Amino acid sequence: MTATEEHITGVLQPRSWVQIRHRASASGMGVRSTHTHREAAYIASVLFAAKSDAWDPNDAPGIREAITAYNGKVAPCHALASDTKIILEGPLSSQHDLSLAIDDHTWTAHLATANEFQRLRLTAESGPFAGAWLNSVPSTVLQTAFTSQEWTTQCRWWLGEPVFPEAFPCPACGQDNDVHGYHALTCAKWGDRIAKHNSLCKEAARVAQTVFLNPQAERNVGPAGTNNRDADVLLRVWEHGLPLAMDFAVTHTQQPSNCTHAGMRPAGSWATEYARLHKSAGRDRCAATNTPFAAMVVEVFGVWSPEAYSFLHKLAGFVARFKGVETHVAAKHLFSRMSSILQRCNVRAILGRSSPQQAAEEEPLFAEQWSCRVDDVVVDDGEESRPAP
Numbered sequence: 001m002t003a004t005e006e007h008i009t010g011v012l013q014p015r016s017w018v019q020i021r022h023r024a025s026a027s028g029m030g031v032r033s034t035h036t037h038r039e040a041a042y043i044a045s046v047l048f049a050a051k052s053d054a055w056d057p058n059d060a061p062g063i064r065e066a067i068t069a070y071n072g073k074v075a076p077c078h079a080l081a082s083d084t085k086i087i088l089e090g091p092l093s094s095q096h097d098l099s100l101a102i103d104d105h106t107w108t109a110h111l112a113t114a115n116e117f118q119r120l121r122l123t124a125e126s127g128p129f130a131g132a133w134l135n136s137v138p139s140t141v142l143q144t145a146f147t148s149q150e151w152t153t154q155c156r157w158w159l160g161e162p163v164f165p166e167a168f169p170c171p172a173c174g175q176d177n178d179v180h181g182y183h184a185l186t187c188a189k190w191g192d193r194i195a196k197h198n199s200l201c202k203e204a205a206r207v208a209q210t211v212f213l214n215p216q217a218e219r220n221v222g223p224a225g226t227n228n229r230d231a232d233v234l235l236r237v238w239e240h241g242l243p244l245a246m247d248f249a250v251t252h253t254q255q256p257s258n259c260t261h262a263g264m265r266p267a268g269s270w271a272t273e274y275a276r277l278h279k280s281a282g283r284d285r286c287a288a289t290n291t292p293f294a295a296m297v298v299e300v301f302g303v304w305s306p307e308a309y310s311f312l313h314k315l316a317g318f319v320a321r322f323k324g325v326e327t328h329v330a331a332k333h334l335f336s337r338m339s340s341i342l343q344r345c346n347v348r349a350i351l352g353r354s355s356p357q358q359a360a361e362e363e364p365l366f367a368e369q370w371s372c373r374v375d376d377v378v379v380d381d382g383e384e385s386r387p388a389p
């Protein structure tokens with residue numbers, strides 16, 4: 001704990017320690033407590049060994065006490081029978097399953113005791129692949145390697161800890177820059193929001209280009225006479241021979257108006273709500289020209305709307321077939337990179353407000369490989385770029 005606190009810089013609140021011990025897929029950092037899971041490990045070991053070696057698990061020392069202690073850590077529906085003889089019939093509960101029940105119960109209890117802002121954050125962070133930045137391989141070439149300062153700040157922000165010692169006027173706009181980084185990520189000045197939007201667009205386009213989906217940037221695909229550029233990225237060939245217009249956006253989960261629904265809507269709901277409120281006009285214009293449309297909305301904590309998630313998973317499927325790997329492997333890599341890009345953009349916006357001079361001197365994120373426009377790497381419409389089947 002001391003080492004972790006030193007690395008994250010500063011004392012962590014007890015609720016942060018609870019969160020750190022959740023799974024990475026449930027807002028945590030995967031630092032499981034051996035003390036919490038010791039009974040699950042012992043029970044699973046006894047059951048497995050007893051069945052394998054044909055001895056009576058009821059004779060194992062302390063097994064009853066272990067079951068009683070375990071039952072105090074899980075929901076009643078997952079409790080093991082503690083007052084009857086253990087019978088080794090049917091499939092045995094693995095340690096993974098037993099520990100998962102503890103994790104689920106801990107997570108539910110944590111969410112129930114959190115305030116509204118924390119519930120909004122925790123729910124979003126538990127969405128599919130939201131915590132993928134924690135599992136991405138640090139690579140300076142792929143620019144998924146956080147600097148020490150970025151990592152420290154990112155971890156504190158992820159846990160809901162203060163990222164500034166005190167509030168101060170935002171150097172970009174003069175408004176109050178709160179200690180939890182909400183303003184830093186919603187500030188309209190200095191271009192941090194558009195840089196984040198563009199970085200996600202470019203990464204999606206880059207991946208699409210690697211599988212010859214012919215991405216083009218900022219295309220108008222509406223009816224003649226309109227010029228709305230509804231496609232941040234237009235894929236010339238998608239499903240059923242049709243193109244796909246992708247419109248990206250990043251929304252903040254913890255907007256005050258969302259608080260009344262905190263914890264009552266599933267992860268990704270606010271991204272979906274944003275798409276409904278702000279992307280329907282673009283969707284209608286694309287429909288008028290029979291162009292499929294995907295609102296690619298992600299919340300700052302990394303959870304995508306179901307629509308965007310579905311598209312990215314399909315894109316990962318293209319990559320998987322092209323590279324000859326399993327789709328879940330390609331999806332893991334794709335989401336990890338998108339997650340790392342999003343979070344590094346977030347943390348740079350935060351750090352930029354505490355050290356404007358340092359921020360001004362830093363190289364733009366992801367500038368090197370994305371210095372050309374997407375159009376620069378797109379072949380002419382008439383050329384055949386897709387490999388022969």
Ligand SMILES: [Zn+2]
Pocket residue numbers: 170171172173174175183187188189
């Ligand atoms: Zn500002």
